[in-house]
């Protein structure tokens with residue numbers, strides 16, 4: 001119903017308006033309410049629409065992943081781009097984080113207990129279960145997610161994705177599947193590297209700065225760490241890898257509006273991935289602890 | 295044969311196609327003319343199934359592709375070669391890989407020598423011999439267009455859709471492109487749909503010319519009929535005058 005029609009309709013309905021309040025005022029209010037509900041409705045429908053399309057894209061990816069022929073050349077290229085070329089950044093991040101964790105834990109336990117205790121335990125668990133997966137994923141979302149969205153978005157606005165269709169190549173199979181597989185495989189692989197490097201970073205600080213015996217640091221980790229703690233971290237990585245690939249490919253595929261559109265889509269892709277990673281992490285930790293994994 | 299019936303298409307609130315009807319017979323060359331933004335490219339994209347109509351049917355050899363599931367649509371799309379308005383070359387690949395892309399994905403040729411020979415032949419047809427290993431970013435606009443053309447014809451499709459094939463191409467090369475379009479028809483029996491603003495090219499290559507206006511076909515006829523049209527809108531367009539029933543704000 002248009003606003004004019006609705007105003008007329010309300011006019012015929014609203015007889016009992018309060019004294020001192022004009023009919024126009026009341027109508028105005030109702031119309032404002034109307035606008036708000038419309039806005040809210042549009043927003044919610046918009047989000048539902050995006051989620052639906054993401055789920056659809058996910059199923060398409062699964063379908064095309066298992067359909068022959070496998071595009072090994074492209075998969076290999078993306079594994080390199082996403083995995084190997086990210087190693088330096090993720091390593092730097094994790095070494096620094098491992099070191100700073102050891103410093104803080106050492107200082108804190110020294111203040112409270114008089115000597116640096118359980119530094120290895122703190123560094124090990126934090127890295128393996130939380131910081132390794134989350135920080136690695138966030139770095140990858142920034143580096144790789146942005147690159148994927150920018151590349152696919154540019155291909156979209158320059159009609160290269162349409163061109164793929166007309167030349168008999170399915171864009172999901174040709175573009176998305178290699179990137180998706182690479183993210184799902186490489187995020188966990190990079191996280192394992194990160195975990196090891198973080199723990200080594202913590203080791204150097206503990207041994208050389210806080211004079212903790214190296215066997216002490218080692219046992220602080222090994223005596224408490226269980227297999228399921230490691231699995232806990234790895235499950236998260238896989239989920240984060242899926243999030244990065246899905247969001248960045250979706251954002252790229254739905255880019256509109258030229259160069260400016262590509263920029264916007266890229267920013268949104270990174271922001272959405274990062275927020276989703278952190279939010280999902282909270283839920284996932286709860287769920288995994290509930291079912292007894294870590 | 296391609297048959298469009300009652301096509302409606304809206305983007306957001308903007309109605310682009312409003313009940314467009316158009317039939318393209320096998321073996322003929324149809325030229326679509328009309329103002330920029332009147333929906334010519336959108337029409338071409340409906341014909342290959344890149345866009346779906348809100349209403350109406352797009353029949354390609356008696357199959358309505360508007361309602362076809364994706365995998366079946368893909369097999370229909372193999373009948374088409376499409377030259378995009380902006381060429382749409384894959385900029386991560388060199389010219390040779392661009393042109394051979396369709397040959398490889400559709401498994402039309404497996405022998406590498408054969409593929410290279412076909413690539414060289416297509417490049418020769420568009421007057422660009424020997425640029426196989428150049429990247430698209432190193433080419434001028436007109437050259438990109440012609441590589442796009444080579445890519446569109448490489449797999450020897452039954453239908454070729456040209457979106458402004460001579461825009462950005464110098465006059466001498468334009469004439470060569472016209473010859474190419476005519477040759478494709480005469481030697482290979484290809485059905486062509488050409489979108490152009492270039493009236494010289496339109497009169498040269500067309501069996502029939504269709505003018506689009508306000509999301510519909512305003513008039514369709516042989517080049518002679520269009521030249522001698524009495525329709526004031528068509529007349530204004532083909533003579534290119536600013537005064538007439540079409541105003542400058544009216545984007546058609």
Ligand SMILES: Nc1ncnc2c1ncn2[C@@H]1O[C@H](COP(=O)(O)OP(=O)(O)O)[C@@H](O)[C@H]1O
Nearest residue numbers: 305306310328329330331332333334335336337
């Ligand atoms: N994917 C799209 N999303 C929104 N609007 C579009 C899209 N494609 C085309 N349009 C609009 O449709 C109209 C017709 O475009 P087009 O067919 O490209 O014109 P032309 O006749 O110059 O080729 C233009 O106003 C354009 O803005």
Ligand SMILES: [Mg+2]
Nearest residue numbers: 334335379457
């Ligand atoms: Mg166009």
